[in-house]
Amino acid sequence: MSERFKLRGVSPRDGEIVYGPVLSRRLGYSLGVNLNLRRGKTCTFDCVYCQYGRTINLVSSSEELADWLDEETILEEVRLWLRRLIGESQKLNSITFSGYGEPTLHPGFGEIARGVRGLRDELYPGVRVDILTNASTVTDRRVRDALREMDAVVAKLDAGTQEIFEAVNRPAEGVETLEDIVRSLAELHDETGRVTLQTLIFRSASPSQGDNASADELESIAEAARSIDPVEVQVYTVSRHPLEPFVGPAEEDTLKEAARRINSVIGRKCAKIYI
Incomplete structure (x- = not known):
């Protein structure tokens, strides 16, 4: 395997369209x-725990920014990488939209999603096309239509109440309410059966800064998850350097309690802890 394609923790900060x-x-x-x-x-979002630092371009929609990279350039780069990986006999399970920010903000996301799915079918059949999203744009019907192209939609749910949502995820002005986001995720899952939730639980070291690890908030998160009824809820905590210094990892017992509450409220074992 060439040096470029060795498995490594490549950061999307490098300015590359494709990484890994x-x-x-x-x-x-x-x-x-x-x-x-x-x-x-x-x-x-400008999440307090984000490993990529502060959000410089904090926006609620793609219309607030110009100069997005064109769809053709992105798809050609994906094609190039897939062909090279085939030549390297690289095992691949997923082509994942993630990167340095929220991928669904791109105004051509729907076209790109369909294009990547087509490249997958052509070059790497059987590999999933997935997305890691904070779910803030899922209230937009066009985004939900594009997300249908995904084999798995891995969506953030770090709060069960609007107060904690605003304190933890710190959404841009104009982002819909948590209630609207949860409702739209439920609609998407009803349509596709492909929504998985990611829930990061953390502890605050500051008396003036809240967290999402209280019993009441864990119960609220479980209730929100129930309304979506996802494939899985991935429960985890901070493992890298967070944006805010008051953010620290939650105890393993707290993660277990979060998973227990989710499983109890939903009525099946769908919560899994990742440590």
Whole structure:
């Protein structure tokens, strides 16, 4: 295997459209596709725990920014990488939209999603096309239509109440309410059966800064998850350097309690802890 394609923890900050492959605990051998290449993280959230630092371009929609990379360039780069990986006999489980910010913000996301799925069918049949999303744009029907192209939609759910949602995820002005996001995720899962949730639980070291590890909030998260009824809920905590210094990892017992509450409220064992 050439040096370029050795498995490594490649960061999407490098300005590359495609990065990896990386070995993911959740997705297996994953080739990342990064749609946000402008300087600074582009996202609808400024999460207190984000390993990529502060959101420089904090927006609620793609219309607030110009100069997005064109769809043809992105798809050609994905094609190039897939062909090279075939030549290297690289095992691949997933082509994953993730990267440096929220991938669904790209105004051509639907076209890109369909194009990547076509390239998968042509060059790497059997490999999943997945997305890691914060779910903030799923209230947009066009985004939900594009997400139908995914084999797995791995969506964030770090809060069960609007108060904690605003404190933890710090959404841009104009982002829909948590209630609307949860409702739209439920609609998407009803249509596709492909929604998985990721829930990061953390502890705050500051008395003035809240967290999402209280018993009441864990119960609220479980209730929100029940309304979506996802394939799985991936419960985990901080493992890399977070944005805010007050953010610390939750105890293993807290993660177990979160999973227990989710399983109890939903009525089946769908919550899994990743440590």
